[in-house]
Amino acid sequence: MMDTVTSSADGCTFEEYAGIAWPSLYRYAYLLAGNHADAEDIAQQTLVNAYRSWSRVKGSDSPAAYLCRMLTNTYVSQRRPKGRRLELLTDAPPEPGHARVGGPEERMALWPHVKSLPPRQRAVIVLRYYEDLSEQEIADVLGCSRGNVKSTAHHALKALRAALGSDGSDGREN
Amino acid sequence: MSVDIEEALGRELREVADGLHIPAMPPLEQETPRAQRHWQPLLVAAAVVLIVAGAVAVVAIPRDGQELGPAPPSPSRTESEPSPPSPSRTESEPSPSRTEPVVTIPTTAPTVPYVLEQRLYVDGEQVPGTWWSVDGGDAGWLAQRTDYTWWWGRGTETNEMTGSYDVPPVISPNGRYVAEVRIDNGEGVVTGFDTGPGGEGLGSVPVDLGDPQDGSAVFIRAVTNDGKVIAQGTNTRLLWLPLAGNGTVDLTVTAPGQLILGSTAAGLVVNDEAGGIEPAEGEPYLAKISDDGELTRIGAVPPHDFVVVSPGAVWLAWTPAGSTGGEVTSIPKLEAQTVDRTQQATLTAPDGWGFRVRAWVWEDDDYVVSPVVSDRDGGERMARCSAQTARCVLINTP
Numbered sequence: 001m002m003d004t005v006t007s008s009a010d011g012c013t014f015e016e017y018a019g020i021a022w023p024s025l026y027r028y029a030y031l032l033a034g035n036h037a038d039a040e041d042i043a044q045q046t047l048v049n050a051y052r053s054w055s056r057v058k059g060s061d062s063p064a065a066y067l068c069r070m071l072t073n074t075y076v077s078q079r080r081p082k083g084r085r086l087e088l089l090t091d092a093p094p095e096p097g098h099a100r101v102g103g104p105e106e107r108m109a110l111w112p113h114v115k116s117l118p119p120r121q122r123a124v125i126v127l128r129y130y131e132d133l134s135e136q137e138i139a140d141v142l143g144c145s146r147g148n149v150k151s152t153a154h155h156a157l158k159a160l161r162a163a164l165g166s167d168g169s170d171g172r173e174n
Numbered sequence: 175m176s177v178d179i180e181e182a183l184g185r186e187l188r189e190v191a192d193g194l195h196i197p198a199m200p201p202l203e204q205e206t207p208r209a210q211r212h213w214q215p216l217l218v219a220a221a222v223v224l225i226v227a228g229a230v231a232v233v234a235i236p237r238d239g240q241e242l243g244p245a246p247p248s249p250s251r252t253e254s255e256p257s258p259p260s261p262s263r264t265e266s267e268p269s270p271s272r273t274e275p276v277v278t279i280p281t282t283a284p285t286v287p288y289v290l291e292q293r294l295y296v297d298g299e300q301v302p303g304t305w306w307s308v309d310g311g312d313a314g315w316l317a318q319r320t321d322y323t324w325w326w327g328r329g330t331e332t333n334e335m336t337g338s339y340d341v342p343p344v345i346s347p348n349g350r351y352v353a354e355v356r357i358d359n360g361e362g363v364v365t366g367f368d369t370g371p372g373g374e375g376l377g378s379v380p381v382d383l384g385d386p387q388d389g390s391a392v393f394i395r396a397v398t399n400d401g402k403v404i405a406q407g408t409n410t411r412l413l414w415l416p417l418a419g420n421g422t423v424d425l426t427v428t429a430p431g432q433l434i435l436g437s438t439a440a441g442l443v444v445n446d447e448a449g450g451i452e453p454a455e456g457e458p459y460l461a462k463i464s465d466d467g468e469l470t471r472i473g474a475v476p477p478h479d480f481v482v483v484s485p486g487a488v489w490l491a492w493t494p495a496g497s498t499g500g501e502v503t504s505i506p507k508l509e510a511q512t513v514d515r516t517q518q519a520t521l522t523a524p525d526g527w528g529f530r531v532r533a534w535v536w537e538d539d540d541y542v543v544s545p546v547v548s549d550r551d552g553g554e555r556m557a558r559c560s561a562q563t564a565r566c567v568l569i570n571t572p
Contacts, residue, residue, distance in 0.1 A: 018199065019199060022196070022199040023196045026194070026196050026197070027191040027194055027196070028191075030190070030191070030194055031187055031190060031191060036197070040197065040200070044200050047199075047200075105190055105193070108186045108189070108190070109182065109186070110179070110182055110183055110186050111186045111187070111190055114183070114186075114187070116371065117312075118285070118297070118312055119285075119297075120285060121312065125183060125187075126187060129180065129183040129184040129187055130184070130187040130188060130191060132184075143280065144538070144540070145540060145562070147486070147488070147539050147540070148538045148539060148540055150486070151484075151485060151486030151488070151538055151539045152538065154486065155312055155348070155485060155486075157179060157180075158348075159312060159313060160179060160183070161179060162313075162350065162370065163370065163371070164179070
């Protein structure tokens with residue numbers, strides 16, 4: 001998201017910028033939330049908050065980074081979204097751990113376990129391995145120290161390796 | 175660190191993102207955002223009313239005359255405004271220099287399970303029931319209800335541990351493994367299980383349970399992050415290796431006179447019986463234990479009543495020996511130091527509050543959270559302390 005969204009909002013209205021940013025915001029939100037309902041909620045909340053702070057967002061060094069921080073904080077700080085539970089009331093509830101798009105996600109080794117990580121660990125993993133942020137950049141997004149990012153990533157990777165081990169792919173973590 | 179898993183993560187995350195069908199961007203309100211989203215099914219929209227209304231309320235209420243938004247880059251932290259100086263500092267704490275940046279401590283709810291006024295919260299949600307305590311890590315938690323039953327869980331999923339527990343079960347610091355002492359077909363056994371998805375039992379090994387009447391009962395002393403279990407009583411010192419061939423080692427042979435007091439992210443807390451049995455006595459130390467039952471000393475631990483180690487094994491937080499116990503229910507300060515002893519800090523509870531004894535837990539390698547008890551009326555809230563800045567603030571909870 002940091003690279004694909006234009007870093008400059010000069011000359012853009014909020015609606016124009018939001019339209020450009022929406023796909024990247026949504027993808028990032030989906031990787032954090034793991035399901036479409038929550039991804040829409042989080043991405044829309046982010047746009048609402050960005051609209052309210054548009055002058056600040058527009059004037060920042062990187063509106064994309066600003067939105068990334070807003071979305072991440074929205075995801076990490078809010079309660080467990082209700083969208084997932086309410087999905088069960090629809091006619092065709094999705095299976096836990098599976099996105100509605102199905103198919104490729106169901107064949108992946110790590111993605112189902114990424115979705116089981118606690119929120120901050122998941123955020124660090126997505127920011128590192130999808131957004132390709134450095135530890136310092138991740139620390140800036142999460143508002144914590146590099147050390148915290150390191151330890152959070154360490155625990156997340158350990159959990160993922162252990163999960164792979166439980167699936168029989170590798171030996172247990174030691 | 176394995177290159178393969180990191181490469182696979184990048185590949186899979188990109189594949190997931192690239193394969194998504196992106197829905198149309200919702201219409202954006204020009205005025206104050208309304209609480210309805212017309213394209214959603216009614217039930218989901220009802221839930222979104224709560225979420226969006228909450229977000230709007232957070233944004234709309236000005237604090238200190240400014241709109242909320244993400245905090246500026248470091249050293250400030252996001253998610254919170256700067257804490258007002260006086261409530262988090264005591265008279266004896268020096269005020270920071272006016273030229274020093276104020277590092278804010280988030281006032282958001284704890285990111286780890288916690289019990290507040292007998293209510294258990296996990297991932298921001300209350301778990302039904304009334305509870306005494308909770309312990310665990312990222313992988314899972316173990317908690318005791320006020321009816322003295324034991325439960326374990328991942329997130330808000332709960333599982334009751336059946337059977338009577340004169341001896342409490344123990345969970346590893348990472349929350350991955352739980353061990354317990356049970357009676358199976360009339361015989362005492364040490365057994366356990368993995369808390370992971372599809373987690374399995376760890377098997378069991380027989381053990382002489384000892385006799386609570388004469389103080390020789392066997393307790394689970396420690397469960398390590400790699401699944402080693404240590405059970406000790408007066409007559410039994412057992413290392414069980416359920417993940418390494420279900421072997422056992424007699425610690426009276428390999429580590430004579432050493433009493434394992436607990437397991438932390440930085441290793442086992444051990445005391446030499448020659449100096450004293452209690453952690454408040456002698457010179458406790460941190461140690462690793464091999465599959466052969468040999469202890470390797472890592473570093474010293476201050477004599478303490480209760481110590482916890484941060485998940486990355488960077489900081490200790492403890493209360494000095496003799497500071498708790500008896501009728502003491504809260505204390506005004508915690509001591510903290512890095513495992514390598516290069517940094518020390520005193521964490522002082524917010525003015526008018528004291529840390530509830532034995533209830534503090536590290537969120538990460540800087541923040542420790544704890545229930546705090548009001549000096550005035552005994553009410554409880556949660557507080558978060560930063561070991562690096564030696565500051566504590568009251569925080570919000572559901």
